[in-house]
Amino acid sequence: MLTDLSIAGAAEGLRRREFSAVELVDAHLDGIEALNGRLNAYITVVADQARAAARQADGALAGGDVPVLTGIPLAIKDLFCTQGVRTTAASRILGNFIPPYESTVTANLLREGAVFLGKVNLDEFAMGSSNATSAFGPVVSPWTRGDGASLVPGGSSGGSAAAVAAGLAMGATGTDTGGSIRQPAAFTGIAGIKPTYGRCSRWGTIAFASSLDQAGPLARSVEDCAILLGAMAGYDPKDSTSADRAVPDYRSACTRSLRGVRIGIPKEYRPEGLSPEIEAMWESGIAWLREAGCEIVDVSLPHTKYGLATYYIVAPAEASSNLARYDGVRFGERVAGATLDELYENTRAAGFGAEVQRRVLIGTYVLSSGYYDAYYLRAQKVRALILRDFTEAFEKVDALLTPTAPSAAFALGEKMDDPVQMYLNDIFTVPASMAGVPAMSVPAAVDAKGLPLGLQVIGRPWDEEGVLAVSAAIERAAGFAARPTLRAGVGA
Amino acid sequence: MSLESATIKKIARLARIGLDEAAVTRLQAELNGIVGWVEQLNEVDVSGLAPLASVSGTTLHLRADVVNDGGDREAVLANAPGREGPFFAVPKVVE
Amino acid sequence: MSYVIEGRTGPWEIVVGLEVHAQVVSQAKLFSGAATAFGAEPNTQVSFVDAGFPGMLPVINEYCVAQAVRTGLGLEAQINLVSRFDRKNYFYADLPNGYQISQFEQPIVGTGKILIEAPGMESREIGITRLHLEQDAGKSMHDQDPTRSMIDLNRAGVALMEIVSEPDMRSPQEAAAYLRKLRTILRYLGTCDGNMEEGSMRADVNVSVRRAGEGYRTRCEIKNVNSIRFVSQAIEVEATRQVAVWEDGGVVDQETRLYDPQRGETRSLRTKEDAHDYRYFPDPDLQPLVISKDWVDGLRAELPELPDAKRDRFVAQFGIAPYDASVLVAEQANAAYFETVAAGRNGKLAAAWVTGELFAALNRLGVGIEASPVKAADLGALLDLIADQTINGRIAKDVFEDMVETGRPPGEIVASRGLRQVTDTGAIDTAVATVLAANGDKVAEYRGGKDKLFGFFVGQVMKAMAGKGNPALVNEALVRALAENV
Numbered sequence A: 001m002l003t004d005l006s007i008a009g010a011a012e013g014l015r016r017r018e019f020s021a022v023e024l025v026d027a028h029l030d031g032i033e034a035l036n037g038r039l040n041a042y043i044t045v046v047a048d049q050a051r052a053a054a055r056q057a058d059g060a061l062a063g064g065d066v067p068v069l070t071g072i073p074l075a076i077k078d079l080f081c082t083q084g085v086r087t088t089a090a091s092r093i094l095g096n097f098i099p100p101y102e103s104t105v106t107a108n109l110l111r112e113g114a115v116f117l118g119k120v121n122l123d124e125f126a127m128g129s130s131n132a133t134s135a136f137g138p139v140v141s142p143w144t145r146g147d148g149a150s151l152v153p154g155g156s157s158g159g160s161a162a163a164v165a166a167g168l169a170m171g172a173t174g175t176d177t178g179g180s181i182r183q184p185a186a187f188t189g190i191a192g193i194k195p196t197y198g199r200c201s202r203w204g205t206i207a208f209a210s211s212l213d214q215a216g217p218l219a220r221s222v223e224d225c226a227i228l229l230g231a232m233a234g235y236d237p238k239d240s241t242s243a244d245r246a247v248p249d250y251r252s253a254c255t256r257s258l259r260g261v262r263i264g265i266p267k268e269y270r271p272e273g274l275s276p277e278i279e280a281m282w283e284s285g286i287a288w289l290r291e292a293g294c295e296i297v298d299v300s301l302p303h304t305k306y307g308l309a310t311y312y313i314v315a316p317a318e319a320s321s322n323l324a325r326y327d328g329v330r331f332g333e334r335v336a337g338a339t340l341d342e343l344y345e346n347t348r349a350a351g352f353g354a355e356v357q358r359r360v361l362i363g364t365y366v367l368s369s370g371y372y373d374a375y376y377l378r379a380q381k382v383r384a385l386i387l388r389d390f391t392e393a394f395e396k397v398d399a400l401l402t403p404t405a406p407s408a409a410f411a412l413g414e415k416m417d418d419p420v421q422m423y424l425n426d427i428f429t430v431p432a433s434m435a436g437v438p439a440m441s442v443p444a445a446v447d448a449k450g451l452p453l454g455l456q457v458i459g460r461p462w463d464e465e466g467v468l469a470v471s472a473a474i475e476r477a478a479g480f481a482a483r484p485t486l487r488a489g490v491g492a
Numbered sequence B: 001m002s003l004e005s006a007t008i009k010k011i012a013r014l015a016r017i018g019l020d021e022a023a024v025t026r027l028q029a030e031l032n033g034i035v036g037w038v039e040q041l042n043e044v045d046v047s048g049l050a051p052l053a054s055v056s057g058t059t060l061h062l063r064a065d066v067v068n069d070g071g072d073r074e075a076v077l078a079n080a081p082g083r084e085g086p087f088f089a090v091p092k093v094v095e
Numbered sequence C: 001m002s003y004v005i006e007g008r009t010g011p012w013e014i015v016v017g018l019e020v021h022a023q024v025v026s027q028a029k030l031f032s033g034a035a036t037a038f039g040a041e042p043n044t045q046v047s048f049v050d051a052g053f054p055g056m057l058p059v060i061n062e063y064c065v066a067q068a069v070r071t072g073l074g075l076e077a078q079i080n081l082v083s084r085f086d087r088k089n090y091f092y093a094d095l096p097n098g099y100q101i102s103q104f105e106q107p108i109v110g111t112g113k114i115l116i117e118a119p120g121m122e123s124r125e126i127g128i129t130r131l132h133l134e135q136d137a138g139k140s141m142h143d144q145d146p147t148r149s150m151i152d153l154n155r156a157g158v159a160l161m162e163i164v165s166e167p168d169m170r171s172p173q174e175a176a177a178y179l180r181k182l183r184t185i186l187r188y189l190g191t192c193d194g195n196m197e198e199g200s201m202r203a204d205v206n207v208s209v210r211r212a213g214e215g216y217r218t219r220c221e222i223k224n225v226n227s228i229r230f231v232s233q234a235i236e237v238e239a240t241r242q243v244a245v246w247e248d249g250g251v252v253d254q255e256t257r258l259y260d261p262q263r264g265e266t267r268s269l270r271t272k273e274d275a276h277d278y279r280y281f282p283d284p285d286l287q288p289l290v291i292s293k294d295w296v297d298g299l300r301a302e303l304p305e306l307p308d309a310k311r312d313r314f315v316a317q318f319g320i321a322p323y324d325a326s327v328l329v330a331e332q333a334n335a336a337y338f339e340t341v342a343a344g345r346n347g348k349l350a351a352a353w354v355t356g357e358l359f360a361a362l363n364r365l366g367v368g369i370e371a372s373p374v375k376a377a378d379l380g381a382l383l384d385l386i387a388d389q390t391i392n393g394r395i396a397k398d399v400f401e402d403m404v405e406t407g408r409p410p411g412e413i414v415a416s417r418g419l420r421q422v423t424d425t426g427a428i429d430t431a432v433a434t435v436l437a438a439n440g441d442k443v444a445e446y447r448g449g450k451d452k453l454f455g456f457f458v459g460q461v462m463k464a465m466a467g468k469g470n471p472a473l474v475n476e477a478l479v480r481a482l483a484e485n486v
């Protein structure tokens, strides 16, 4: 089935004219038609635009040499501004915002010939780990665990993960601030990489926490992630935090030998009460890498346990400022008020959901006079320690291997009344975000209920190639073949 | 440290989020939970450490002083929920 | 002589510090590529960055950084090779992002100084605390509609330099002199046009009062005063108010006030309790700004001669009084004009003509020196005609007026109007004889001891010669004739 192909395989098939880009796009649009009502992965589908782009791709393919993603249908997280196409950040406050510009990351994908199927759901302003905070309703995972409960796809890139896992797109863009690519990838049995901070431009992507936000791809294979990342990444003079570095050939890194590569196993990622299934998967991962020729080294990242608390100060602080622009004056939703301040208060009370309000208020609090030093400044200092942990570990090893998340996907409604319980989902993904280093989740096993579990590979700054090489080795060894219950052409 | 409802109202005011009493009560419990939890950072010895604001380690690139943006008023105003001719319009601000 | 406010209970000293917002001269904005030109149609110079659209990011303008460094160098200030941008968070209709990008903890320029001078005042050094770069806000217009305010974002994001002084000024005159001197320096550097009417230079004034020898008392900040005259007035009015508060046993509250020039009073801007919690934090969209010493040295090497150096040179080179020199250097164009006039001539005479006749004429015409009808070379030529005795000083003033009216060169005026002075002693003797003959009574009085009449005879002879007599020769001839025995 066309919707089961990898990006690499589909690109090959398109070049050999085994099928057309229009057929490929139509197969995905059919899948969306059949399943999106249940999964709620897409907020906006641009079928006509996608078909037109596919026709153009077919024309280009007929002409010969074409860019790598020509005709490949992708889903775009609705946090990337897309010119002329409504962009919501899954928030009411953006109303019917139609960006007059294209984000750098999506522009790069278009330049490589990609076809956009639509904009996919997420936690509101990317704030969440379950995709339950979207103003457009939760995304339902295409996986089921037998008790009839609807599972979360993870978040915040939950729509991206669900769409890719269910075959409603060949790949998707995501953004990762504290784990928002890696955790949903793990929950849905696909791969996803957060590159080094500064590798992908943040220009035109709606900001959550500027010092942490990074775009990256989600796809069903490590190689597909490598292909997508190669297209998305690159220096952008419009983003002052973008790195002026050449983008390496990520795809070829996937087949690199791992002989002699030193893999660190951080002891702090084995907290008390870690589920035996997660532990077992981790042990398998260690064994696979050892067999692949890696040297396994025990390392310590002593400030790991403070990562989350640090994150829940730094990210809300930045968010409270980044989200101040949503005030009902220049774009987006406005709720009238007798005075300007009333207009602001009404607009932001109605426009932001509960989790966003919570984080904006926490962020305002930790920056406010009298609390700045105790919370924000202290967190910035602890952040320096977290970075130092990684720097020191990477003096001894080339990459780190950890579980991606402390559990498999949970059901909608579970963990949702206590914000702190929800935040603990990101316990293994947040430290790499705080340090800005690249990290990838790759599916490694299924648990007793048949739900996917992911391993996380963390690399040195700018060494996405190393991360991809290790992840690809795990992928080959794991032979992960489980597919979700709901997917295009099946179970609909 | 525990947040009083007056503190919740003050930060809500700073953040321009209108809250009714029920929301204040709910948020007081939630925010106290979060703030109490993040205070675990008090265990960490941070003496002598410089705060880390950015992980990128690079410095600012400088742009040339060239006019290459702006000049499209319609695009800037097109999404405005309150517009009056060439202006964004808001309820009258009394100074 | 120091300035004091005489209160009911004795004299009070005033303490003034200034925060000046100076709009940077640049083509594009501080963090976007939109234009900065003054007076454009509303919202036509707005990029999505300036309007705070989702996903938009700031990228700093190198020239604005250079302008701040140049200004710092002009203030003999410390240049910080590493500085940082912070966000100042508050909601306002003309602040699109909900924060202003500014420099709070690590400004680009540190401590410096300005030398101020005014008539009747010793020149004094005023300390500069810092200079930082920040974005301007947009403009809210409240008078176009009964129920709504209109927002124009053209100015949003334009680069400002905030220049903060130490509380070193002790009188309204010193504050005015500081602002004039700062404006002069900015204009010399070309970093700000200093136009207060258009708002490209705005002053926030911090005022407190104290008894001689005391430490500082509470200050009030008077926001956004938009002319030098109003700054002086506002200081006087505010200091007087504070004296009254203290003397009535009250306490001055630290607050922000506005100066109302119509009523000649300051009034409190009733600030809400939250107004001062700006929640500054490092802007995560911007890395530290790092500049090299070489780059700074390059800017230093290209600085123009600054007013203090120019004044000292004028004093040394042309022998003119320091105060005249400081008047001449206050505007670069005036100084350049003077230098052209004075080159190779009598510097004192040149200074007297430029600051006297020329400035008076320009004042009368209401034009700047760039539009002077009398070109510097022509004024120089006029001085040459005086020096080589082609005309006398009195005729020179007539010629100058003619130059102002017609723009003709002085040689041409002298020739066409036959104003060349008469040095022919025969003609002078004839005129003297005629005048003495016609005023026999006066001659008798003079000879009887009424010396003062000499001036009368000079005037009559010059009149008889249509003003063209060489004054020295006329004097000689008169002395001789009046001394002759009858």
Ligand SMILES: [Mg+2]
Binding pocket: C019, C162, C204
């Ligand atoms: Mg200020």
Ligand SMILES: [Zn+2]
Binding pocket: C021, C134, C162
């Ligand atoms: Zn300022």
